Amino acid sequence: MNNKPDSTGLDNAGAGTRAVWGGEQVRHPYNATQTPIVASAAYGYDDIDVWYDVALGKAPGFIYSRMSNPTVETLEAKIRELEMAESAVAFSSGMAAISSVLYTFLAHGDRVVSTKDSYGGTNKIFEEFLPRTGVAVTLCETFDHDDLEREIAKGCQVLYLETPTNPTLKILDIPRLVAAAKRVGAVVVADNTFATPLNQSPLALGVDVVVHSATKFLSGHGDVLGGLVCGSEALMAQVRHYREINGASLDPFSAYLIIRGMKTLALRMRQQQHSARALAEFLCTEPLVESVNYPGLPSHPNHAVACAQMSGFGAIVSFVLIGGMDTVKLLLPRLRFAHCAGNLGAVETIYGPARTTSHVENTLEERQALGISEGLVRVSVGIEDTDDLLDDLKQAFAFVKKTFNPQLNEVHTETAN
Ligand SMILES: *Cc1c(COP(=O)(O)O)cnc(C)c1O
Numbered sequence: 001m002n003n004k005p006d007s008t009g010l011d012n013a014g015a016g017t018r019a020v021w022g023g024e025q026v027r028h029p030y031n032a033t034q035t036p037i038v039a040s041a042a043y044g045y046d047d048i049d050v051w052y053d054v055a056l057g058k059a060p061g062f063i064y065s066r067m068s069n070p071t072v073e074t075l076e077a078k079i080r081e082l083e084m085a086e087s088a089v090a091f092s093s094g095m096a097a098i099s100s101v102l103y104t105f106l107a108h109g110d111r112v113v114s115t116k117d118s119y120g121g122t123n124k125i126f127e128e129f130l131p132r133t134g135v136a137v138t139l140c141e142t143f144d145h146d147d148l149e150r151e152i153a154k155g156c157q158v159l160y161l162e163t164p165t166n167p168t169l170k171i172l173d174i175p176r177l178v179a180a181a182k183r184v185g186a187v188v189v190a191d192n193t194f195a196t197p198l199n200q201s202p203l204a205l206g207v208d209v210v211v212h213s214a215t216k217f218l219s220g221h222g223d224v225l226g227g228l229v230c231g232s233e234a235l236m237a238q239v240r241h242y243r244e245i246n247g248a249s250l251d252p253f254s255a256y257l258i259i260r261g262m263k264t265l266a267l268r269m270r271q272q273q274h275s276a277r278a279l280a281e282f283l284c285t286e287p288l289v290e291s292v293n294y295p296g297l298p299s300h301p302n303h304a305v306a307c308a309q310m311s312g313f314g315a316i317v318s319f320v321l322i323g324g325m326d327t328v329k330l331l332l333p334r335l336r337f338a339h340c341a342g343n344l345g346a347v348e349t350i351y352g353p354a355r356t357t358s359h360v361e362n363t364l365e366e367r368q369a370l371g372i373s374e375g376l377v378r379v380s381v382g383i384e385d386t387d388d389l390l391d392d393l394k395q396a397f398a399f400v401k402k403t404f405n406p407q408l409n410e411v412h413t414e415t416a417n
Pocket of ligand 1: 095098227
């Protein structure tokens with residue numbers, strides 16, 4: 001793929017610098033140093049010929065904000081720098097981005113191969129909506145690379161990957177599956193939301209299209225929805241055309257918030273994944289925890305693959321509590337430095353069970369079929385001090401143990417360290 005960076009002087013810059021300066025090396029009106037929020041539905045022209053040239057794409061400019069908007073274009077330039085892509089297209093949410101990509105590249109009679117473990121909304125597109133349009137969908141066991149290769153080899157137009165997965169943090173071997181897809185000429189799409197462009201560069205690993213929920217780590221403050229798609233100019237032209245018509249465009253106010261959040265992505269991620277590792281290691285020692293999922297742990301079944309294709313392991317940890325939902329209901333409300341909410345990737349730590357977060361769209365039976373236990377809790381680790389997060393979790397576990405076993409002594413349970 002020819003996803004080469006722009007000649008913006010950022011070619012040799014690190015990801016932290018790209019996050020700050022990507023798309024922002026321009027003079028704004030009034031010499032403003034910050035990207036203006038251009039709140040205009042349409043753009044006016046006195047010269048009808050110039051207007052027509054812009055409309056035909058022969059001259060630079062804007063016509064109508066469903067098609068393009070200056071604030072949104074700055075955001076597209078920023079993610080392009082971070083994913084080192086030729087082109088990018090912004091959407092009103094991650095699901096708008098994902099569904100638009102799938103509907104751009106799949107039509108009646110086509111086939112898509114993916115895994116059972118994709119994000120709940122994505123899973124619904126595969127199970128409920130694509131089959132209605134005559135697209136055949138095959139979802140493989142996420143860990144089963146042999147089966148994925150076999151299904152890809154039967155022929156498909158799109159291979160859709162999500163790694164690490166939500167909420168069980170499974171890892172797919174991107175280069176191996178890309179090689180299989182190239183043999184049948186399929187477009188490979190990867191959801192890079194959990195890894196972020198700092199930890200994983202799918203385009204460099206041969207993926208054709210990267211999708212993001214910008215709602216999560218990219219914006220980073222839990223205050224906005226957005227989706228971003230990156231890839232070659234040729235592929236993005238198709239995606240952009242579909243967005244112009246289906247209208248899932250991002251508004252400039254949201255684009256501005258995502259731009260602002262993205263500038264601190266590298267700083268946030270460094271702190272968040274440092275704490276995530278500490279929390280994962282602590283959880284491994286906690287008797288009320290049955291299993292811990294974090295790709296950075298050597299005990300993770302795909303740790304070697306994660307090391308080969310990721311430069312960091314991200315800020316999401318999940319774990320299964322002994323006692324299932326009863327334990328979840330005791331533990332989560334005791335946490336002081338955490339929201340219990342259906343979001344992730346924000347500066348605050350967020351806890352939630354799969355039932356009300358990643359798989360809120362699914363029934364109990366569907367979750368069981370996907371191997372998602374009712375005791376599974378996902379933690380999106382925030383930027384708080386690591387020790388505070390550890391202490392918080394320890395005091396919450398102490399409370400649960402005391403509730404289960406009231407004879408336990410206060411001195412024991414009020415763990416200081
Ligand atoms: C949240 C999420 C999405 C959906 O994004 P929205 O912005 O909520 O529409 C897709 N993929 C992953 C991995 C997510 O975490």
